[in-house]
Amino acid sequence: MHGSDDTSYRADALIDEDIGAYLESHRDKDMLRFITCGSVDDGKSTLIGRLLYDSRRVFADQLEALEADSKASGTRGAELDFALLVDGLAAEREQGITIDVAYRFFATEARKFIVADCPGHEQYTRNMVTGASTADAAVILIDARKGVLTQTRRHSFLCHRLGIREMVLAVNKMDLVDFSQDRFDAIEAEYRAFAEELGIDRITAIPLAAVSGDNIATRSDAMAWWNGPTLISHLEAIPVRGDAGQDAPFRLPVQWVNRPHQDFRGFAGQIASGRIAPGDAVRILPSGSTTTVKAIPGFDGDRAEAQAGDSITLTLTDEVDCSRGDVIASADDPPEVADQFEATIVWMDAQPLKPGRGYWLKLGTQTVTATVAEPKYEINVNTMAKLAATSLGLNAIGVAEVTTERRIVFEPYNVNPTLGGFVLIDKVSNQTVAAGMLHFALRRAQNVHWQATSVGREDHAALKNQTPRVLWFTGLSGSGKSTIANEVEKKLALMNRHTFLLDGDNIRHGLNKDLGFTEADRIENIRRIGEVAKLMADAGLIVLTAFISPFRAERQMIRDMLPKGEFVEIFVDTPLEVAEQRDVKGLYKKARAGNLKNFTGIDSPYEEPQAPEIRVNTVDMTPEDAADYIVSRIMPLK
Template identity: 65%
Template sequence: MAHVSKLIGEDIEAYLLQHQHKSLLRFITCGSVDDGKSTLIGRLLYDSKMIFEDQLASLVEDSKKVGTQGGEIDFALLVDGLAAEREQGITIDVAYRFFSTDKRKFIVADTPGHEQYTRNMVTGASTADLAVILIDARKGVLTQTRRHSYLVSLMGIRHAVLAINKMDLVGWSQLTFDTIEAGYAKFAEQIGLKSVLAIPISSLKGDNIANKSAASPWYSGPTLMQHLEGVEIGETRRAAQPFRMPVQWVNRPNSDFRGFSGQISGGRVRPGDRVRIAQSGVISNVARIVTKDGDLAEAVAGQSVTLTLSDEVDCSRGDVIAAADDAPEVADQFETTLIWMAAEPLLPGRSYWLKIGAKTVTAQVTDIKYKINVNTLEHLASKVLELNEIAVCNVSLDQPVAFDPYAANQDMGSFILIDRTTNATAGAGLIHFALRRAQNVHWQALDITRESRAEIKGQTPAVLWFTGLSGAGKSTIANLVEKRLHSLGRHTVLLDGDNLRHGLNRDLGFTDADRVENIRRVAEVARLMSDAGLIVLVSFISPFRAEREMARALMAKGEFFEVFVDTPLEDAEKRDVKGLYKKARAGQLKNFTGVDSPYERPNNPELRIDTTQTSPDKAAEQIVKALIERG
């Protein structure tokens, strides 16, 4: 049969060798629901003869049973693998497919059309060189078309094909084609899409996919396949950039060899080139470019190599080796576009892991400047970021990292945020520029250390963090603990949640976002006071584990002492000294912990006080005893 895989009857080794040296183009298909994305990919697989005979027979049978093409082969079934997609006739996941022609290899991602799957489309677009944006010729440019085009532009994809599909259903009208092309061109200019080629196609019939269609004599451009085979690929562009290689591994198989392994993310490098360790600024020369197949005279973007340097330099995993005369920026604060991918909302001030290249640091989103309506492109004020939403934000790190703006180098300018509790990817970011204050503000060296401040007080600093429901007895117990410590001659300070809301935190409410900022501020104050050598008692509900862990991470090792004042909700509510539970139950007090806002119990507190079994005096005695035992 004509469409039996080309592997049949050929020498496998020769075939693989032939394909090994072809360039690889990664592209995505996107567009509105039922515009024909999956059908187009199926047609490309069919026309490039990448379907086995048994696959084709199965496809014909499936088309008869569940196809939507009125008896024609339903090529979408090659791609829509999920049962839910077949039942609904839509794509809800990213499906990757490989095919090749005599000139080039391809990896294509079929991305979802619905707004709620924005994160899926961003995932598919993150490695693409080109986007095929489909438009149903009967419907023209839709809201979803605009949204996907914006995302394509946002992700830095340089080339776009406007595939005006189902032209057979409008009689191959040139007027329809020209009208859609002209309207889209104006929108593309608005969002910065510069390289757009419009092609009239019928993915079901195969017109202008691999072969020119006699139905469109007025169209003189290339077929889709011809364009895909000839367009510039990312490796070519990346090779022209300044040299960059994030270090993934320090290779020391023996005492005589020390190399730095990683994948080159930009430019090219040769032995003898002067390079800079971006974070430290130390300059050296490349001695060798080592691979498993022997040393190279040159390596370019996309290659994984091991570099040896002519000098002994301090360089470790996460550092970036770069061109000495054109190094990346180094900063700990920058503006970024953030795509949120987690079910739990982004709360400014919450601590996350940030992974950029091979380096992982602690990060916080300090400010959501505005959220972007991906349908209208308007800017909206927002305090939180929900699943699939996109915003321009300021991000702050606990240490500087090397980066390039995303527009200049996508590998060096992109990062992911990771939930510190679940280790799940929470968001993806595209860096715009370093904030000016990141370059203007520096650590001031001080002669008096935290150790010397503690020594003069004759004590070891500690942070006692009391957490529990409102009415649990935190403040009562904390006050008794401070009195006992004071009587022992210890230097203390008590930070109480209510008291700080009269001053430092008077501008904050009780939304989740405000609660996160509330704890961030008090944790920073507690750190400053522990640096002063004090024993700090912090009495806050602090309902979220993430913020309590953030506070712990700020302190010196062994200095943080979490005290869980464990009181059942019904007992805390019976006490209700301030009448807050009564107001919350009546709907007069919104976002009240335990009623309409959650409390996340500590998993492994240093001390748990069960107030149904222990009096406040006994609890205070127990806490002071535990402190003394810890030294």
């Protein structure tokens, strides 16, 4: 089969009158989600276009536009260019590549499908991860002329790490290698050898010619040697990953607490796994409290049962503490709770990973501050070698330890993608910078527990008759931070306030003497200071810190450690030229001469506060004037 005339194409096109009947006929069928991926120009978009056409998922007006576009662009071996059904972005048509993830729906007599057409270019790896995160299967396309390429390996590795177990090796463009069985067998053997290294064991290889439909929906006359399934018949037989989740332990990440009036309190979300019915015993995590399900209310009355994939509201028998981000789980088989993990991380931002920097970590409905340690290793997806790494750049894949500010509810990604898959978000730009998969909790996280104490931070503050504060002085070297902070502490001491001043240089003589001045060391320096300042604030003190602290993200990290209102950012706003003229310690002179690397303001950036609580400058103000102004702004302290 190598094409058809316009009449047969039109006969199979959907018209408006068909739409309602078409959707109704497929309403109760199960659905398989799969992705197509591979290297550039392997024919992914053409394959999906062919699947849409062969399943009668092309509307009459789309077909007319496709005919016109195909004539304008020219095609290979057929009247229609099916890739144009999918490559909807103008930029894609101009470049001849897929950029974004395009989702398409189609159906056969056996089941419904949602397919994600994922980009082939390495620079769009992050888009491919998005498409793979919800897929039950992956169709890995290979150009029969080119064989197994780096992107083939990269996408296969990612699919495997993302929990996809069903791999379809679609060896495309067989018409360009004379439908050679030897060529197909060689590619299949090479791929299986690579897949064995990864632990991929469920592979079905199929030879295709997507442009002409060979082995897509019907068997190819040109490949009589092939006695395996067609692509569609195999996709119809693949188990849906979500089905297995119905037999797993019950998990409901709470998305919303619904309380329209005092007599009703429901907990809404989508069931990640398992089944639930009224009367079932459940456990609320991370608190660990237990209760039973009272009812599953719905629009048509209470439901008798709900299962994985259902979006529901639960009411509980007891008044338990439960809010967004908590997980309602089977009482006798709950997930784990921890704050330190090993994870695979796919870095998706042009700016590299900053070990020790605080990022937002979103896992299910949970959002916490998290830090990523220096990677254990980066993975070379072509050779599977584990490479030494101090950071991760764009599209790099590595394994690292992740620490969250508080315990979160999780399961390993290969057990439950909803409670094991996460994204990292930059706190300043609010951009998603990475996707990750949790492997396991670190043993030390399970053995280290928070020890409750009888005298709390409120008691410490009351004993000192003051409200704790962290006065965070930031600015360039030579701006006057330490001088002003010292003046402020003197004035507070005269007011009988209990204070402590943490100065950047002094701290590096002891607590942080092991740190240098690289970007990673600067981040760790501030993180440690933040932890110390928090402990001192817990003791009821007014803590003054004088650090350049050049990065907004780290200053935000410290703010997030403290109760609202206790962190006071004080920007000592002194122009670089003024600070450099002072140069009390001779540091600017060394930096200009190239003898002091990574010096803030010269060859390392300083990110000014965007909305500090207090701003002072030492051009128009004396240190004593600045101190008087700061003290007046922070009063009263009780």
